[in-house]
Amino acid sequence: MKSLLTRRTIRRYSNRPVDEELLSRLLEEAARTQTMGNLQLYSVVVTRSQEIKKRLAPAHFNQPMVTQAPVVITVCADFNRTSQWARCRQAEPGYNNFLSFVNAATDALLYTQTLCCLMDEEGLGYCYLGTTVYQPQTIIDVLQLPPLTMPVATLTVGWPDEEPAMSDRLAPSAFVHQNTYHDYTPADIDRHYTYKESLEENRHFVEINHKQTLAQVFTDIRYTQKDNEAMSQGLLDTLRRQGFLE
Numbered sequence: 001m002k003s004l005l006t007r008r009t010i011r012r013y014s015n016r017p018v019d020e021e022l023l024s025r026l027l028e029e030a031a032r033t034q035t036m037g038n039l040q041l042y043s044v045v046v047t048r049s050q051e052i053k054k055r056l057a058p059a060h061f062n063q064p065m066v067t068q069a070p071v072v073i074t075v076c077a078d079f080n081r082t083s084q085w086a087r088c089r090q091a092e093p094g095y096n097n098f099l100s101f102v103n104a105a106t107d108a109l110l111y112t113q114t115l116c117c118l119m120d121e122e123g124l125g126y127c128y129l130g131t132t133v134y135q136p137q138t139i140i141d142v143l144q145l146p147p148l149t150m151p152v153a154t155l156t157v158g159w160p161d162e163e164p165a166m167s168d169r170l171a172p173s174a175f176v177h178q179n180t181y182h183d184y185t186p187a188d189i190d191r192h193y194t195y196k197e198s199l200e201e202n203r204h205f206v207e208i209n210h211k212q213t214l215a216q217v218f219t220d221i222r223y224t225q226k227d228n229e230a231m232s233q234g235l236l237d238t239l240r241r242q243g244f245l246e
Contacts, residue, residue, distance in 0.1 A: 004117070008166055010125025011065045013158030018070045018124065023157075026118045033114035041104035042111050043078040045143050046071060052142060059138035060131040060154065069156035074132070074139060075112045077104030079244075080148040095148060101244040105152045112153040125160035128153065134231050136238045147243040168196055 027044060035041065047053055048071055056074075057066045066072060079100050083093035112128075119126055132139065132154045139151040174192035184192075196202060197214050209217045219225075239245045 004120070006166070007120060008125075008160075008164055009127050010158075010160045010162060010164070011063075011127050011156075012160070012162040013065070013069050013125060013156075014161040016070075016159040018158060022122065023071065026115060026122065029118055030111055030115040033110050035107050035110070036103050039082050040107065040111075041078055041082060042108035043076045043081065043149060044111075045074040045076065047074065047143075055142045056139060056154075059135045059142070060129050061134075063129070063131070065127055065156040066129075069127075069158045071157040073115075073155040073157055074143060074151050075108045075115075075153040075155075076145060077101060077108045077150045077152050078148070079104050080146050083148055096243045096246075098239070098245055100148075101150060101239060105150070108152045112155070116155070119157065123159070125158060127156045129156065133235055136235065137241070140238070140242070145242075150239065150242050150244065165201075168199055168202075170196065 023046070027046075031040065047056065050067065053067045053069075053072050056072060057063070060066050079093075079095040083095055086093040116126060116128070132151050136151050139145070139154075140149075143151070145151065170192060193214075202214050205217060206212070206214050209221055211217050211220065236245065
């Protein structure tokens with residue numbers, strides 16, 4: 001098994017096609033992941049069409065890998081299928097609520113991570129797009145998702161055409177708590193983040209963004225309160241339209 005310690009995010013892909021049989025096998029194997037009530041509260045949309053990838057691209061801020069990757073996979077939290085099953089079997093579903101979205105989103109993300117691990121083993125490259133929940137309505141419209149179905153994860157997939165440097169990670173001591181959660185003191189923060197902040201690439205990141213600290217790059221530029229609030233409202237509005245909120 002390929003070690004996760006060497007995992008890299010791949011944004012550039014070769015022209016080698018992703019075999020349909022291989023991908024189908026991995027999608028099937030990933031279904032062995034954990035799922036609430038054995039309901040498999042997810043659906044997966046596999047996009048190979050260049051036209052549809054181009055229509056999806058704006059929802060992902062037109063990142064080049066969306067159209068360059070041979071395959072784009074959108075994983076959706078899906079209570080539509082289960083609800084349809086219930087109605088067809090003389091049962092009345094009650095899944096038009098936020099808890100049901102959380103349960104389905106958890107199922108979908110567990111499936112996504114399992115699929116990523118399986119693709120790693122095969123040597124496939126992929127990039128997890130966090131932009132999926134930023135402008136979900138565009139994705140819903142392009143993929144024709146019905147009510148009680150919500151996109152929560154997108155993967156661009158292909159054979160790697162690059163070997164980028166591995167990104168840094170915090171040590172387990174920064175995020176593993178024994179028995180109960182122990183809040184962080186300023187000394188703890190210094191201990192956990194000094195190495196990350198000292199890396200050349202992160203110091204350069206601060207410099208080119210004209211900031212004093214790495215934290216300021218994230219709070220003032222990358223993930224601002226204004227943008228977070230606007231996209232939160234958009235996400236809530238979309239959840240209402242999709243039937244997960246009243």
